[in-house]
Amino acid sequence: MDANVTPVPVTPTLKADVRDLDFYYGSFHALKKVTMPVYERKATALIGPSGCGKSTLLRCFNRMHDLYPGNRYEGGGIVLHPDNTNLLAHGVDPIEVRMRISMVFQKPNPFPKSIFENVAYSLRVRGLRNKSELDDRVEAALKGAALWKEVSGRLSELGANLSGGQQQRLCIARALASDPELILFDEPTSALDPIATASIEELITELKEKVTILIVTHNMQQAARISDYTAYMYLGEMIEFGITDQLFIKPQKKQTEDYITGRFG
Amino acid sequence: MNELKSGVSESMELGTLRRIIVRAKRWDLFFVVLGILSLMIGVLTFAVLFADMASKGLPRLNWEFFTSFPSRRAANAGILSAWVGTILVMLVTAVAAIPLGVAAGVYLEEYAPKNWITDVIEINVSNLAGVPSIVYGLLALGLFVYQFGFGQSILSAGLTLALLILPVVIVATREAIRSIPQSVREGSYACGATTWQTVRDHILPYSSPGILTGIIIGMARAIGETAPIITIGALTFIAFLPPQPYVGDPPAGLFDWLFAPFTVMPIQMFNWTSRPEAAFAENAAAAGFVLVFMTLLMNGLAIYLRYRLRKNIKW
Ligand SMILES: Nc1ncnc2c1ncn2[C@@H]1O[C@H](COP(=O)(O)OP(=O)(O)OP(=O)(O)O)[C@@H](O)[C@H]1O
Ligand SMILES: [Mg+2]
Numbered sequence: 123m124d125a126n127v128t129p130v131p132v133t134p135t136l137k138a139d140v141r142d143l144d145f146y147y148g149s150f151h152a153l154k155k156v157t158m159p160v161y162e163r164k165a166t167a168l169i170g171p172s173g174c175g176k177s178t179l180l181r182c183f184n185r186m187h188d189l190y191p192g193n194r195y196e197g198g199g200i201v202l203h204p205d206n207t208n209l210l211a212h213g214v215d216p217i218e219v220r221m222r223i224s225m226v227f228q229k230p231n232p233f234p235k236s237i238f239e240n241v242a243y244s245l246r247v248r249g250l251r252n253k254s255e256l257d258d259r260v261e262a263a264l265k266g267a268a269l270w271k272e273v274s275g276r277l278s279e280l281g282a283n284l285s286g287g288q289q290q291r292l293c294i295a296r297a298l299a300s301d302p303e304l305i306l307f308d309e310p311t312s313a314l315d316p317i318a319t320a321s322i323e324e325l326i327t328e329l330k331e332k333v334t335i336l337i338v339t340h341n342m343q344q345a346a347r348i349s350d351y352t353a354y355m356y357l358g359e360m361i362e363f364g365i366t367d368q369l370f371i372k373p374q375k376k377q378t379e380d381y382i383t384g385r386f387g
Numbered sequence: 388m389n390e391l392k393s394g395v396s397e398s399m400e401l402g403t404l405r406r407i408i409v410r411a412k413r414w415d416l417f418f419v420v421l422g423i424l425s426l427m428i429g430v431l432t433f434a435v436l437f438a439d440m441a442s443k444g445l446p447r448l449n450w451e452f453f454t455s456f457p458s459r460r461a462a463n464a465g466i467l468s469a470w471v472g473t474i475l476v477m478l479v480t481a482v483a484a485i486p487l488g489v490a491a492g493v494y495l496e497e498y499a500p501k502n503w504i505t506d507v508i509e510i511n512v513s514n515l516a517g518v519p520s521i522v523y524g525l526l527a528l529g530l531f532v533y534q535f536g537f538g539q540s541i542l543s544a545g546l547t548l549a550l551l552i553l554p555v556v557i558v559a560t561r562e563a564i565r566s567i568p569q570s571v572r573e574g575s576y577a578c579g580a581t582t583w584q585t586v587r588d589h590i591l592p593y594s595s596p597g598i599l600t601g602i603i604i605g606m607a608r609a610i611g612e613t614a615p616i617i618t619i620g621a622l623t624f625i626a627f628l629p630p631q632p633y634v635g636d637p638p639a640g641l642f643d644w645l646f647a648p649f650t651v652m653p654i655q656m657f658n659w660t661s662r663p664e665a666a667f668a669e670n671a672a673a674a675g676f677v678l679v680f681m682t683l684l685m686n687g688l689a690i691y692l693r694y695r696l697r698k699n700i701k702w
Pocket of ligand 2: 176177178308338
């Protein structure tokens with residue numbers, strides 16, 4: 123890795139801004155005053171030991187927590203730029219948030235529908251009915267997810283008939299089809315073999331040319347390979363945020379250093 | 388097997404080990420025998436009953452049996468009014484129970500807030516499934532027949548049976564919905580779908596095999612119900628069919644048949660079995676054969692539909 127060669131712009135554009143975010147599962151305080159920036163067209167990795175709140179933070183971004191009773195966002199917020207909307211504000215419709223920010227889950231979760239319908243779904247919920255436009259955009263999304271070559275001849279087959287890695291790329295295509303501003307990935311390769319993992323990593327590296335990426339990963343090599351920024355969390359707190367190369371080479375905090383050198387976690 | 392021996396734990400000699408396994412396996416054998424016996428009791432009893440009914444009734448099963456009205460003379464009597472009545476009542480039952488039951492089930496699973504009111508409703512629904520059917524008959528007599536003024540009609544009967552199977556449909560709907568993994572729901576919401584879109588595009592299609600099975604099992608139960616239908620006043624002897632829409636003079640309205648008096652298969656059977664003449668017992672057996680056949684057909688349909696619809700769904 124050419125750590126010293128990749129120049130990072132001095133002032134990257136801010137896409138989202140997490141400010142003093144507190145989150146509760148019932149009475150359990152899962153996120154404590156979390157603050158971090160998310161830069162536009164960059165990949166930001168969330169790392170930290172299991173249970174530290176990475177998924178919890180990620181799922182705040184698309185208001186997934188709203189689906190379950192007892193979950194509370196409290197204080198602070200996530201401000202989305204350029205329009206300066208606080209995603210967690212009461213007046214903001216979670217549906218609108220999810221239309222702007224899409225998500226890829228840990229375990230591939232294709233719908234039991236055809237490959238075409240899986241990708242087209244995120245367009246259909248947006249009211250798109252025109253067949254030729256659907257065709258075009260599904261194709262573009264599948265190409266964007268590097269899956270088109272493998273499935274172009276069998277779009278009407280079931281999504282579940284694909285291999286695990288292909289299913290995950292199908293889910294990425296589904297997340298891409300709606301032209302989101304930000305894509306959330308929650309350990310997208312943890313259920314995949316090394317080859318499928320490599321192809322997804324390559325894909326994410328390509329995607330960040332066009333779209334902002336926030337990715338949770340357990341794998342520090344993966345964070346180092348694909349992300350521009352990395353945030354280290356521990357017990358619901360944001361310990362350190364920084365440019366990936368710097369954070370891995372010269373962490374500012376002792377805790378971060380212990381974690382990335384494997385002395386802990 | 389000599390090489391294996393060295394791999395066996397030394398604390399237990401191989402011979403002892405094998406004896407222990409043989410002894411432990413006796414219980415397997417015991418349960419297999421017990422299981423087969425229990426199965427046989429159920430299956431054989433049904434087979435004997437069915438064979439007896441078939442042998443008595445089959446000679447009566449000819450075209451005239453299906454196209455004749457009941458008659459004082461056993462040899463002329465048929466089940467025309469009964470099977471037409473059964474099918475029309477079932478139609479009303481299905482039209483009323485399916486949308487209500489499915490909607491209630493979907494609401495409880497996907498929309499209802501999780502609080503004590505929902506809990507009370509849930510307990511009530513499960514309890515309703517256990518209420519004796521005659522109680523539904525009494526309720527319907529007061530409500531549909533008199534209060535709403537539907538009379539002793541196909542409509543009243545269909546709605547009564549709909550009430551009877553509503554809990555079955557609700558419970559089946561909820562169970563089918565619960566078997567859908569949460570990850571699919573989250574996938575849909577993450578695409579920006581509303582709850583209704585999620586229900587329409589995912590929840591209903593993926594739970595339809597289970598829902599359909601529940602509906603058909605409920606209908607198969609309803610088709611044989613006699614007590615509530617007698618309670619609301621089905622006729623036991625009827626020699627005309629409900630009015631066909633737009634037929635007759637003056638032409639009948641599209642929905643006039645709903646308010647017509649009627650009889651159903653089990654009542655026809657009941658009526659014939661209560662006659663002293665042996666010839667009527669044969670008629671009852673033949674009608675019973677038809678009724679069982681209708682039920683089996685419905686169950687077969689349920690199995691087929693479940694198989695067909697589940698083919699696309701793997702989790
Ligand atoms: N639905 C929930 N209800 C209550 N507590 C929860 C819930 N989901 C997660 N938690 C708790 O919140 C904390 C953070 O969980 P989270 O899933 O965000 O961790 P994570 O960092 O993603 O871990 P992993 O790397 O194992 O996925 C954990 O202590 C977990 O036990
Ligand atoms: Mg997680």
